[in-house]
Amino acid sequence: MKVSSEVLREQLGLIFRVWGMPAEFIEMTSRVMIDTDLHGIDSHGIGMLSVYNNWRKMGRIIFDAPITVVTDLPSLCLIDGGGGLGHPVGIQGMKIAITKAQETGLGMVSVRQSNHFGAAGYYARMALEHDLIGIAMTGTPGSAVVPTFGKKNMLGTNPIAFAAPTRRNPPFVLDMATSTIAIxxxxxxxxxxxxxxxxxxxxxxxxxxxxxxxxxxxRKLTPLGGTRELGSHKGYGLAAMVDILSSTLSGAGILCVTRDKGEEFNIGRVGHFFLALNPATIRGDDGFPDELDDLIDVLHATPPVKKDQPVLVAGDPEWEAFKIRTKIGVPVSEQLAREIKNVADEAGVAYLLKN
CATH class of the missing domain: 3.30.60.50 (Hypothetical oxidoreductase yiak; domain 3)
Known part of the structure; x- marks a missing residue:
């Protein structure tokens, strides 16, 4: 079935309210989850609801957790998410990075004591509205990626998102796991x-x-590349880099390290990294979007192997999905519909998704 954004927003709101999430956090969390599905990233949107419900029952999310600024410098900031769900602190973190980039040319925000925050691309794209470059990275609440030559899952899927503004073309938005696929x-x-x-x-x-x-x-994924012969050592290295910037830098902790020390690692110890960069401050002019458009035009003009499959750039499939899904709604499989109904029933609220 296809479900409109409005119905999904109302459904999530009913459930989150029962879970004890404040109204402001409900709006932000629902916005990120639905936007993710609208862009065709079905693995990180409403499909995460039952996972969040399981974590809730395990006591691993504090839905009304206060968000605290720990360190605040002209271009740098450290935020403590208090163990709450990651979407609200993700939005706040990127907003602070954007403000600092507007004031100084560069804003970097590190977050600790957070949780899963959905698709990293949402936060990177926030910078585009201000003609800024945005970068978002995150550690994850569980180990899933097996290092090259290993057989034990040690690292998370540790995604990287990069968004850059254009003037004529859809913006360049790279949103990727450092594993071959997202979990x-x-x-x-x-x-x-x-x-x-x-x-x-x-x-x-x-x-x-x-x-x-x-x-x-x-829960054992290959690093980006799949095998050593196809470059999995590069994906493995990128995954470690994301953990260093997201988790080590913020003091959030990394699961494989705490596990090796025999310490407890709860889901509320996830770290994030946000960066906003003002190209106009560096260049001294506003020509960055135009030159990026030129690059995208040249890449799109690459002769394709097959005429029915043109060459794309990062973000093209998601923008196409967004144009379609904003008109016809978000596709919800029978299994996902059952999962959402089960969560709604458990919360004691109405189930709103109908054929």
Missing amino acids: GKLAVAKRLGLPVKEGWALDEDGNPTTDPVVAREA
Whole structure:
């Protein structure tokens, strides 16, 4: 079925209110989750609701947690999310980075004591409204990625998002996991009953698997590249870099390190990294968007191998999905609809998604 943004927003609001989330946080969290689905990133939007519900029941999210600024300097800031869900502190963190970039040319915000914040691309794209470059990275609440040559999951999927403003073309928006796929894609494959692609995931013994159930239970993803021969050491290195900037820098902690020390790592210890950069401050003019348009035009003009598959740039598929889904609604599978209904029933609120 296709569901409108308005219905999804109302459904999430009913559930989040029962969970004890303040009205301001409800608006921000719902906005990020729905926007993510509208851009075609089904693994990080409303499909995360049942996961958040499980974490809630485990006591791993404080839905009304205060957000505190710990360190505030002209271009730098450290924020403590208090163990709350990551969307509100993610929005606040990027807003602060944007303000600092407008004032000094560069704004960097580090966040600790947070949780899963959805799709990193949302926060990077926030900078575009102000003609700024935006970067967002995050650690994750669980280990899923197996280092090259290893067989144990040690790192998170640790996504990186980069957004740069244009004038004529849709903006350049790169939003990628540092694993071959995001862990949420295993849940999507399982939900749809589809096999996962070869090279995406490993079983408990570290062998490749295409079974979505086996892959989901093992939670062992390959680093970006898949194998050493195809460059998985690069994805592995990027994943470690994201943890350094998101978690080590903020003091949030990294699961594999705390686990190795025998310490407890709860989900409210996720770290984020946000950066906003003003190209006009560096260049002394406003020509950056025009030159980026020229680059995008040249890349789009690359002769394709197949005429029916033109060359794309980062962000193109998501913008196309956004144009379609804002008109027809967000596709919700039968399995996802059941998951949302179960969460709504458990919360004692009305189930609003109808065919």
